């Protein structure tokens with residue numbers, strides 16, 4: 404049986420999840436659900452799916468964040484992870500596993516095994532390093548990153564840090580990684596991001612720091628055989644895609660089944676790590692490469708990136724509370740591009756909600772099932788259902804917005820069909836013909852529900868039940 408392993412990045416637990424995180428996770432969920440459903444309509448296409456998300460906990464940012472609220476770091480993390488899981492549960496995210504990189508049993512042995520493989524290939528070496536370290540970034544910056552001597556993102560003067568680090572010989576892999584991306588062996592969606600990373604690879608990569616001294620207060624996975632060092636952010640974090648499957652543990656069954664990943668989903672800000680460092684690590688460790696990277700843009704509001712200082716931040720929880728989780732899922736699916744930056748304002752959200760869901764889908768389902776309840780003696784025997792070919796093709800290209808557009812078009816067309824055929828009149832003049840008309844509309848609605856299932860699963864379930872019970876559903880979406 405074919406497998407489909409899909410991952411989100413692991414998220415930093417020093418702050419709440421924002422709309423960008425909700426987007427990454429919702430898109431991943433839509434794709435995971437679509438792949439799980441494929442076999443229902445076409446048994447020969449059945450796939451085994453594994454959907455991974457999680458949190459990146461080996462970060463120094465946790466310490467000040469925990470201190471600020473007077474908690475121990477472990478307790479602070481428990482609370483934040485509970486919030487992450489709560490948002491994902493509200494959003495109906497059907498992940499199979501939530502990995503936490505602070506998990507010494509699940510994550511550390513695999514991360515250390517990966518390190519040993521890099522070492523065995525001669526790609527890990529120790530060197531004295533002096534650099535400008537920004538605590539906010541948790542990274543070394545170069546002088547050209549600074550504006551007036553400060554980190555432009557964090558507004559702080561970076562510390563000059565001199566320390567011994569282990570380095571990964573990334574420079575050795577520029578050419579091989581480039582060849583794998585150019586040939587499409589690692590497919591990058593969209594094309595523009597592929598070109599962006601290829602030009603970076605053509606310039607050549609520099610070796611990167613892969614550890615930090617414990618004396619600098621770093622927390623995380625200990626470097627095998629050197630108690631004075633812990634693994635550095637990316638080396639530890641990227642390994643989660645393997646360790647979640649049991650890589651380096653006694654039971655590697657999932658790893659054997661699911662690696663390599665079909666797709667890693669991420670925002671454009673972390674493309675470089677996934678398209679340069681990660682493939683290089685896998686090549687060095689002699690492990691298979693992921694098949695594809697889906698790299699989405701940012702959600703902006705009023706043409707600008709959401710930020711506290713601009714006061715244009717919209718919290719996903721706020722939208723879920725006001726409109727419901729499926730309303731947020733549908734907006735993200737239809738109106739946010741999986742490839743480019745997109746707009747979301749409170750006004751655009753409300754307008755889209757009313758048009759797409761309250762006056763669109765919700766009204767359509769109510770009209771059809773009211774007719775069915777009044778005029779059909781029993782539930783409609785549905786024809787064989789399947790994902791429309793165009794819908795599958797859109798999702799196979801990760802174009803979730805194009806797939807959602809097909810739903811919107813189908814809703815419109817079915818609505819026009821009601822107006823054109825006027826079944827409420829026909830049923831009075833010619834009851835048999837009227838019932839035929841209404842049955843056709845119910846079948847048309849069922850065909851839409853097939854497409855709704857991966858996108859807004861809770862609403863899809865409600866409409867299914869209503870069709871099966873031949874009853875008008877409770878109001879699906881109240882007009883706002």
Ligand SMILES: [Zn+2]
Nearest residue numbers: 537540554557
């Ligand atoms: Zn910074």
